[in-house]
Amino acid sequence: MYTFIAGAAIKENVPFPVNCNCGGVITIMPPMQEDKVVCPKCEATIKMIVIEGDSGYIIGQDFNGEPTPTLLPVQGSSSKPINLLTQAERNEILKKVKENIKGSKNE
Numbered sequence: 001m002y003t004f005i006a007g008a009a010i011k012e013n014v015p016f017p018v019n020c021n022c023g024g025v026i027t028i029m030p031p032m033q034e035d036k037v038v039c040p041k042c043e044a045t046i047k048m049i050v051i052e053g054d055s056g057y058i059i060g061q062d063f064n065g066e067p068t069p070t071l072l073p074v075q076g077s078s079s080k081p082i083n084l085l086t087q088a089e090r091n092e093i094l095k096k097v098k099e100n101i102k103g104s105k106n107e
């Protein structure tokens with residue numbers, strides 16, 4: 001299992017929560033010593049992948065049938081959590097992310 005962490009959260013040196021899929025919460029105390037944490041609830045090892053800056057979301061692909069881009073949360077970000085977004089807001093973000101991907105490919 002892995003999760004994405006906002007680089008900005010680590011630079012701020014303020015503890016921040018990382019949510020496990022099981023609902024467990026791990027508090028990360030920057031600076032991080034390791035890139036792995038263990039969930040106290042389900043004992044899963046979670047690998048943390050640091051994303052530069054404070055991008056609230058990252059695009060992932062759901063390969064159940066058609067590859068559908070899905071939003072994955074970047075934890076520690078100051079952006080609104082995905083589960084609090086409306087469907088319209090999610091679509092808007094997905095649209096922006098797709099445009100960014102297109103833009104970077106043209107460079």
Ligand SMILES: [Zn+2]
Pocket residue numbers: 020021022023024039040041042043044
């Ligand atoms: Zn867990």
